[in-house]
Amino acid sequence: MRFWRKVLAITWKDVLSEFRTREIIFSVLVFTLLVIVIFNFAFGGGQDTIQMVAPGMLWITFTFAGVLSLNRSFIIEKEEGCLEGLLVCPVSREIIYLGKMLASLLFMLSVEVVALPIFAILFNLDISFQLVVITLLTTVGFVTVGVLFSALAVNTRAREMVLPLLFLPIVVPLIIAAVESSGLALSGESWGEIASWLQIIGAFDVIFLVVSFWVFNYTIEE
Amino acid sequence: MNESIPLSSALEVWELTKTFGNNRALRGINLQVAYGDFLIIFGPNGAGKTTLLKILATIMKPSSGEVRIGGLDLKKDTEEIRQRIGVVSHQTFLYNNLTARENLEFYSRMYDVAEAGQRIHEVVNTVGMATRLNDRVGTLSRGMQQRFSIARALLHNPDIMFLDEPETGLDQEALPMLWQSLQNEGQGKRTIVMATHNLERGLELGNRLVILSGGKIVHEQTGADSDLSTLRKVYEETTKQ
Numbered sequence: 001m002r003f004w005r006k007v008l009a010i011t012w013k014d015v016l017s018e019f020r021t022r023e024i025i026f027s028v029l030v031f032t033l034l035v036i037v038i039f040n041f042a043f044g045g046g047q048d049t050i051q052m053v054a055p056g057m058l059w060i061t062f063t064f065a066g067v068l069s070l071n072r073s074f075i076i077e078k079e080e081g082c083l084e085g086l087l088v089c090p091v092s093r094e095i096i097y098l099g100k101m102l103a104s105l106l107f108m109l110s111v112e113v114v115a116l117p118i119f120a121i122l123f124n125l126d127i128s129f130q131l132v133v134i135t136l137l138t139t140v141g142f143v144t145v146g147v148l149f150s151a152l153a154v155n156t157r158a159r160e161m162v163l164p165l166l167f168l169p170i171v172v173p174l175i176i177a178a179v180e181s182s183g184l185a186l187s188g189e190s191w192g193e194i195a196s197w198l199q200i201i202g203a204f205d206v207i208f209l210v211v212s213f214w215v216f217n218y219t220i221e222e
Numbered sequence: 223m224n225e226s227i228p229l230s231s232a233l234e235v236w237e238l239t240k241t242f243g244n245n246r247a248l249r250g251i252n253l254q255v256a257y258g259d260f261l262i263i264f265g266p267n268g269a270g271k272t273t274l275l276k277i278l279a280t281i282m283k284p285s286s287g288e289v290r291i292g293g294l295d296l297k298k299d300t301e302e303i304r305q306r307i308g309v310v311s312h313q314t315f316l317y318n319n320l321t322a323r324e325n326l327e328f329y330s331r332m333y334d335v336a337e338a339g340q341r342i343h344e345v346v347n348t349v350g351m352a353t354r355l356n357d358r359v360g361t362l363s364r365g366m367q368q369r370f371s372i373a374r375a376l377l378h379n380p381d382i383m384f385l386d387e388p389e390t391g392l393d394q395e396a397l398p399m400l401w402q403s404l405q406n407e408g409q410g411k412r413t414i415v416m417a418t419h420n421l422e423r424g425l426e427l428g429n430r431l432v433i434l435s436g437g438k439i440v441h442e443q444t445g446a447d448s449d450l451s452t453l454r455k456v457y458e459e460t461t462k463q
Binding site: 005009012013016017020021080081082084085086087088089090091092221 | 315317319
């Protein structure tokens with residue numbers, strides 16, 4: 001109980017701070033919507049073409065939006081001079097990791113909740129429950145890895161550059177699985193057809209959650 | 223460990239070293255601080271004051287040596303030590319977009335402070351900032367932020383406080399308030415270890431003084447051992463090399 005109280009205290013602090021500044025959500029949402037609109041003009045042709053490129057467009061957009069959002073997770077702590085304050089608190093590093101992860105998950109889901117319907121309207125596609133599940137699971141995978149690398153990058157000089165360099169190669173399997181499963185979901189395929197890709201996404205989430213939990217202590221400490 | 227050192231020491235440091243690549247920031251520091259002591263660490267820039275305090279505050283790991291805080295081993299009992307210490311740095315560790323109250327509530331949860339609301343009122347009264355509790359930290363002056371930072375460090379009623387140049391960036395109006403707050407917290411109530419450049423204030427506040435230079439303790443005395451001019455002379459001589 002105490003564990004989760006502290007996790008939620010970190011999440012609450014990040015959410016409240018973001019609510020006051022709208023620094024992450026606003027910039028990421030603007031970026032996401034701009035990319036979707038640009039893709040809409042670029043591939044505004046027939047429905048067949050859109051059906052083919054839509055999953056790729058969706059996940060390129062969410063991936064780079066994710067990088068933007070996750071980059072800020074620990075940079076804000078560093079810029080405000082609060083990272084050391086957080087580190088001297090008598091809490092395990094797993095608490096800090098989970099608190100930050102939940103906050104990043106909320107930020108990314110908030111952007112996706114707005115972006116996904118706009119994407120569907122502009123490209124004349126249906127949002128199925130399957131697509132919602134794929135988006136949710138993939139986003140969990142993104143933040144699981146992203147928060148870990150955000151903590152690693154924050155102590156480097158070119159921290160804004162380091163995160164995508166570390167993060168993107170690791171999440172390639174996740175992006176491929178998300179694109180493939182989203183393509184099937186947008187084509188109206190059944191759960192059975194999507195299941196194998198969902199298993200890959202689920203396995204990625206579990207493996208990297210365990211690994212991140214395990215190694216976070218080493219990335220955040222000096 | 224040396225048998226002559228009493229177990230009741232608030233802080234014991236043995237042969238502490240810290241290296242950054244080829245740079246040896248600390249070269250075998252030995253230090254014992256009794257409960258209730260107000261230890262002042264003087265030293266020029268680059269002497270190793272901040273590195274020493276960061277190690278004692280569990281922010282940084284030593285390269286070698288042993289540190290015991292309240293009888294606990296810094297390497298093994300890190301989380302327990304963190305519960306017993308309060309840290310004030312040049313940085314306030316306060317979030318600019320949250321109010322002072324929200325910041326203190328956040329740290330109360332992190333430190334498991336019982337009856338947090340009441341404790342917050344106690345500590346802000348100690349630093350004389352009760353009227354600004356609902357202001358966003360970013361709108362407060364540096365001096366006010368630093369006083370809230372002291373309140374933050376006192377929230378969980380730590381046995382030992384580490385202060386790293388808490389006067390940094392404060393104006394002439396804010397400095398006396400800071401020194402007054404520290405004087406109130408000293409007087410044997412808790413153990414305080416503070417690094418500062420201000421010889422005059424350090425001499426006034428501390429009952430023990432050390433001078434750090436080139437990563438080593440080059441001089442050690444009690445507060446009553448000398449006046450300001452003598453201390454200044456000793457400081458200049460010992461930090462010249």
